[in-house]
Amino acid sequence: MPLVNLAVVLVSPKTPGNIGSAARAMLNMGARDLRLVAPRCDHLDSQAVAMAVHAADLLREARVYPTLREALADRDLSVGTSARIRADLPAPRHPAQVRPLVRAASAPALVFGPEETGLVNSDLEQCQVTVRVPTGDYASLNLAQAVLLVCYEFLQAQDEVPASERKTATREEMEAMYGHLHQTMHLIGYTDAVRARHTLRLWRAMLDRALMSSAESRLFRGLLRQVEWKVRDAARCGTVEGKAAPADETALD
Ligand SMILES: C[S@@+](CC[C@H](N)C(=O)[O-])C[C@H]1O[C@@H](n2cnc3c(N)ncnc32)[C@H](O)[C@@H]1O
Secondary structure, eight states: OOOTTOEEEEESOOOHHHHHHHHHHHHHHTOOEEEEESOSSOTTSHHHHHHHGGGHHHHHHOEEESSHHHHHTTOSEEEEEOSSOOTTSOOOBOGGGGHHHHHHOSSEEEEEOOTTTOOOHHHHTTSSEEEOOOOSSOOOOOHHHHHHHHHHHHHHHHHHSOOOOOOBOOHHHHHHHHHHHHHHHHHTTSSOTTTHHHHHHHHHHHHHHTOOBHHHHHHHHHHHHHHHHHHHHHHHHTOOOSOOOOHHHHOOO
8 A cells, every 4th residue: 555645854955866765765665745844955956866766756746845844734643753862852762653643644744854963853843753763873874765764664554554534633733732832821821931942842742642633622722712811801800710720730841
Protein backbone atom coordinates (compact mmCIF):
# COMPACT_ATOMS: atom_id res chain seq x y z
CA MET A 1 0.00 0.00 0.00
CA PRO A 2 1.49 3.42 -0.88
CA LEU A 3 1.94 6.13 1.73
CA VAL A 4 -1.10 7.92 0.35
CA ASN A 5 -1.35 11.11 2.34
CA LEU A 6 2.08 11.43 3.91
CA ALA A 7 3.83 14.79 3.51
CA VAL A 8 7.61 14.89 3.76
CA VAL A 9 8.81 18.27 4.95
CA LEU A 10 12.45 19.27 4.45
CA VAL A 11 13.37 22.30 6.54
CA SER A 12 15.90 24.59 4.91
CA PRO A 13 17.74 21.96 2.82
CA LYS A 14 21.04 23.17 1.36
CA THR A 15 22.05 20.64 -1.30
CA PRO A 16 20.04 20.02 -4.50
CA GLY A 17 21.36 16.45 -4.67
CA ASN A 18 19.91 15.67 -1.23
CA ILE A 19 16.50 17.03 -2.23
CA GLY A 20 16.54 14.91 -5.39
CA SER A 21 17.61 11.79 -3.47
CA ALA A 22 14.94 12.45 -0.85
CA ALA A 23 12.31 12.67 -3.61
CA ARG A 24 13.53 9.34 -4.98
CA ALA A 25 13.32 7.75 -1.52
CA MET A 26 9.77 9.09 -1.14
CA LEU A 27 8.68 7.63 -4.47
CA ASN A 28 10.25 4.29 -3.50
CA MET A 29 7.97 4.25 -0.45
CA GLY A 30 4.90 5.56 -2.29
CA ALA A 31 4.88 9.10 -0.83
CA ARG A 32 4.45 12.02 -3.25
CA ASP A 33 3.81 15.18 -1.21
CA LEU A 34 7.17 16.97 -0.88
CA ARG A 35 7.21 20.26 1.05
CA LEU A 36 10.21 22.55 1.38
CA VAL A 37 10.51 25.18 4.10
CA ALA A 38 12.77 28.10 3.18
CA PRO A 39 15.10 26.01 0.99
CA ARG A 40 18.63 27.36 0.52
CA CYS A 41 18.95 26.07 -3.05
CA ASP A 42 16.90 25.55 -6.19
CA HIS A 43 15.03 22.24 -5.89
CA LEU A 44 14.75 22.10 -9.69
CA ASP A 45 18.53 22.37 -10.14
CA SER A 46 19.97 19.79 -12.61
CA GLN A 47 21.71 17.92 -9.76
CA ALA A 48 18.40 17.53 -7.90
CA VAL A 49 16.64 16.28 -11.04
CA ALA A 50 19.49 13.86 -11.80
CA MET A 51 19.43 12.38 -8.27
CA ALA A 52 15.63 12.11 -8.30
CA VAL A 53 15.75 9.85 -11.40
CA HIS A 54 12.07 8.83 -11.88
CA ALA A 55 10.91 11.10 -9.06
CA ALA A 56 11.47 14.38 -10.93
CA ASP A 57 7.70 14.99 -10.94
CA LEU A 58 7.77 15.14 -7.14
CA LEU A 59 10.31 17.97 -7.40
CA ARG A 60 8.17 19.83 -9.93
CA GLU A 61 5.07 19.40 -7.75
CA ALA A 62 6.89 20.29 -4.50
CA ARG A 63 5.43 23.17 -2.52
CA VAL A 64 7.63 25.82 -0.91
CA TYR A 65 6.62 27.45 2.41
CA PRO A 66 8.18 30.35 4.32
CA THR A 67 7.68 28.67 7.71
CA LEU A 68 7.30 25.19 9.17
CA ARG A 69 4.06 26.22 10.78
CA GLU A 70 2.53 26.94 7.37
CA ALA A 71 3.88 23.68 5.92
CA LEU A 72 2.18 21.71 8.71
CA ALA A 73 -1.09 23.63 8.88
CA ASP A 74 -3.28 20.97 7.19
CA ARG A 75 -1.59 17.96 8.88
CA ASP A 76 -3.07 16.03 11.81
CA LEU A 77 0.21 14.43 12.89
CA SER A 78 3.70 15.86 12.65
CA VAL A 79 6.67 13.67 13.47
CA GLY A 80 10.05 15.34 13.85
CA THR A 81 13.31 13.50 13.23
CA SER A 82 16.63 14.00 14.93
CA ALA A 83 19.99 12.30 15.12
CA ARG A 84 20.56 13.89 18.51
CA ILE A 85 18.99 13.54 21.94
CA ARG A 86 18.23 17.01 23.33
CA ALA A 87 18.46 17.60 27.03
CA ASP A 88 15.56 20.06 27.14
CA LEU A 89 13.02 18.14 25.00
CA PRO A 90 11.18 14.82 25.45
CA ALA A 91 13.41 11.88 24.49
CA PRO A 92 13.08 10.79 20.85
CA ARG A 93 11.36 7.47 20.23
CA HIS A 94 12.27 4.50 18.10
CA PRO A 95 10.41 4.86 14.76
CA ALA A 96 8.44 1.64 15.43
CA GLN A 97 7.05 3.18 18.62
CA VAL A 98 5.08 5.79 16.68
CA ARG A 99 3.09 3.20 14.70
CA PRO A 100 -0.10 3.70 16.76
CA LEU A 101 0.07 7.45 16.08
CA VAL A 102 0.58 6.86 12.36
CA ARG A 103 -2.36 4.50 12.21
CA ALA A 104 -4.63 7.05 13.91
CA ALA A 105 -3.61 9.87 11.54
CA SER A 106 -5.19 10.64 8.19
CA ALA A 107 -2.78 13.42 7.17
CA PRO A 108 0.65 12.79 8.72
CA ALA A 109 3.87 14.71 8.07
CA LEU A 110 7.49 13.77 8.60
CA VAL A 111 9.83 16.66 9.29
CA PHE A 112 13.56 16.57 8.48
CA GLY A 113 16.18 19.16 9.35
CA PRO A 114 18.94 21.01 7.53
CA GLU A 115 22.06 19.03 6.67
CA GLU A 116 24.49 20.80 9.02
CA THR A 117 22.44 21.54 12.09
CA GLY A 118 19.29 19.40 12.10
CA LEU A 119 15.98 20.78 13.40
CA VAL A 120 16.11 23.45 16.09
CA ASN A 121 14.09 23.05 19.29
CA SER A 122 11.34 25.41 18.13
CA ASP A 123 10.83 23.17 15.05
CA LEU A 124 10.64 20.04 17.19
CA GLU A 125 8.16 21.71 19.51
CA GLN A 126 5.76 21.88 16.55
CA CYS A 127 5.91 18.08 16.24
CA GLN A 128 3.87 15.82 18.52
CA VAL A 129 6.72 13.38 18.70
CA THR A 130 10.35 13.04 17.60
CA VAL A 131 11.88 9.87 16.25
CA ARG A 132 15.50 8.83 16.06
CA VAL A 133 16.69 5.97 13.90
CA PRO A 134 19.03 3.83 16.02
CA THR A 135 22.54 3.71 14.58
CA GLY A 136 26.10 2.85 15.50
CA ASP A 137 28.27 5.49 17.17
CA TYR A 138 27.93 7.83 14.19
CA ALA A 139 24.26 8.80 14.47
CA SER A 140 23.92 11.39 11.73
CA LEU A 141 22.37 9.80 8.63
CA ASN A 142 22.45 11.47 5.26
CA LEU A 143 19.19 13.43 4.82
CA ALA A 144 17.81 11.26 2.00
CA GLN A 145 18.77 8.05 3.79
CA ALA A 146 16.89 9.26 6.85
CA VAL A 147 13.85 10.01 4.62
CA LEU A 148 14.00 6.47 3.20
CA LEU A 149 14.28 4.74 6.59
CA VAL A 150 11.57 6.72 8.36
CA CYS A 151 9.16 6.51 5.39
CA TYR A 152 9.74 2.75 5.38
CA GLU A 153 8.75 2.60 9.02
CA PHE A 154 5.58 4.57 8.26
CA LEU A 155 4.77 2.21 5.43
CA GLN A 156 4.98 -0.73 7.82
CA ALA A 157 2.62 1.04 10.22
CA GLN A 158 0.06 1.90 7.54
CA ASP A 159 0.16 -1.64 6.20
CA GLU A 160 -0.91 -3.04 9.57
CA VAL A 161 -4.33 -1.40 9.87
CA PRO A 162 -6.37 0.87 7.57
CA ALA A 163 -6.36 4.58 8.43
CA SER A 164 -8.85 5.51 11.10
CA GLU A 165 -12.02 7.41 10.19
CA ARG A 166 -11.54 9.63 13.26
CA LYS A 167 -10.95 13.29 12.36
CA THR A 168 -7.82 14.25 14.31
CA ALA A 169 -7.35 18.02 14.75
CA THR A 170 -5.02 19.59 12.19
CA ARG A 171 -1.82 21.29 13.33
CA GLU A 172 -3.46 24.62 12.41
CA GLU A 173 -6.30 23.90 14.86
CA MET A 174 -3.84 22.75 17.53
CA GLU A 175 -1.60 25.82 17.08
CA ALA A 176 -4.67 28.09 17.34
CA MET A 177 -5.61 26.24 20.54
CA TYR A 178 -2.10 26.65 21.98
CA GLY A 179 -2.15 30.37 21.09
CA HIS A 180 -5.46 30.65 22.97
CA LEU A 181 -4.09 28.68 25.94
CA HIS A 182 -1.05 30.96 26.08
CA GLN A 183 -3.28 34.04 26.11
CA THR A 184 -5.49 32.60 28.87
CA MET A 185 -2.47 31.63 30.98
CA HIS A 186 -1.32 35.24 30.90
CA LEU A 187 -4.78 36.56 31.66
CA ILE A 188 -5.15 34.46 34.82
CA GLY A 189 -1.53 34.96 35.93
CA TYR A 190 -0.71 31.26 35.55
CA THR A 191 2.57 32.13 33.92
CA ASP A 192 4.64 35.19 33.12
CA ALA A 193 6.78 36.35 30.21
CA VAL A 194 9.89 34.63 31.59
CA ARG A 195 8.37 31.19 32.25
CA ALA A 196 5.74 31.20 29.49
CA ARG A 197 7.70 29.30 26.88
CA HIS A 198 8.71 26.49 29.20
CA THR A 199 5.25 26.23 30.75
CA LEU A 200 3.57 26.10 27.37
CA ARG A 201 6.02 23.46 26.19
CA LEU A 202 4.93 21.17 29.06
CA TRP A 203 1.28 21.70 28.21
CA ARG A 204 1.87 21.18 24.50
CA ALA A 205 3.64 17.87 25.14
CA MET A 206 0.79 16.67 27.34
CA LEU A 207 -2.04 17.78 25.04
CA ASP A 208 -0.29 16.54 21.89
CA ARG A 209 -0.19 13.07 23.41
CA ALA A 210 -3.99 13.13 23.57
CA LEU A 211 -4.29 13.22 19.75
CA MET A 212 -7.36 15.43 20.04
CA SER A 213 -10.07 15.44 17.42
CA SER A 214 -11.18 18.75 15.85
CA ALA A 215 -14.28 18.67 18.04
CA GLU A 216 -12.19 18.12 21.19
CA SER A 217 -9.91 21.05 20.35
CA ARG A 218 -13.04 23.20 20.00
CA LEU A 219 -14.35 21.86 23.31
CA PHE A 220 -11.09 22.84 25.01
CA ARG A 221 -11.21 26.32 23.50
CA GLY A 222 -14.78 26.66 24.75
CA LEU A 223 -13.45 26.15 28.27
CA LEU A 224 -10.73 28.78 27.70
CA ARG A 225 -13.33 31.24 26.40
CA GLN A 226 -15.43 30.71 29.51
CA VAL A 227 -12.39 31.31 31.76
CA GLU A 228 -11.59 34.52 29.87
CA TRP A 229 -15.17 35.70 30.09
CA LYS A 230 -15.38 34.95 33.82
CA VAL A 231 -12.13 36.78 34.61
CA ARG A 232 -13.09 39.82 32.55
CA ASP A 233 -16.60 39.86 34.01
CA ALA A 234 -15.20 39.64 37.54
CA ALA A 235 -12.80 42.50 36.78
CA ARG A 236 -15.69 44.59 35.45
CA CYS A 237 -17.83 43.91 38.54
CA GLY A 238 -14.88 44.22 40.91
CA THR A 239 -15.46 40.72 42.33
CA VAL A 240 -13.68 37.43 41.89
CA GLU A 241 -15.60 34.34 43.00
CA GLY A 242 -13.62 31.57 44.64
CA LYS A 243 -9.94 31.59 45.51
CA ALA A 244 -6.91 31.40 43.26
CA ALA A 245 -5.18 28.02 43.30
CA PRO A 246 -2.26 27.87 45.74
CA ALA A 247 1.03 28.66 44.04
CA ASP A 248 2.45 25.12 44.42
CA GLU A 249 -0.55 23.60 42.56
CA THR A 250 0.04 25.68 39.46
CA ALA A 251 3.83 25.86 39.51
CA LEU A 252 4.57 22.96 37.20
CA ASP A 253 7.79 24.48 35.95
C1 LIG B 1 22.56 15.25 8.18
S1 LIG B 1 21.29 15.22 9.33
C2 LIG B 1 21.64 16.61 10.37
C3 LIG B 1 22.63 16.23 11.36
C4 LIG B 1 22.79 17.27 12.42
N1 LIG B 1 24.18 17.46 12.67
C5 LIG B 1 22.10 16.83 13.71
O1 LIG B 1 22.78 16.58 14.67
O2 LIG B 1 20.86 16.72 13.77
C6 LIG B 1 19.91 15.84 8.43
C7 LIG B 1 18.59 15.35 8.93
O3 LIG B 1 18.45 13.94 8.71
C8 LIG B 1 17.64 13.38 9.73
N2 LIG B 1 18.43 12.40 10.46
C9 LIG B 1 19.75 12.17 10.39
N3 LIG B 1 20.12 11.16 11.19
C10 LIG B 1 19.01 10.73 11.80
C11 LIG B 1 18.73 9.70 12.74
N4 LIG B 1 19.67 8.91 13.25
N5 LIG B 1 17.43 9.54 13.13
C12 LIG B 1 16.46 10.33 12.64
N6 LIG B 1 16.67 11.30 11.75
C13 LIG B 1 17.92 11.50 11.33
C14 LIG B 1 17.20 14.53 10.63
O4 LIG B 1 16.01 15.07 10.12
C15 LIG B 1 18.33 15.52 10.41
O5 LIG B 1 17.92 16.82 10.72
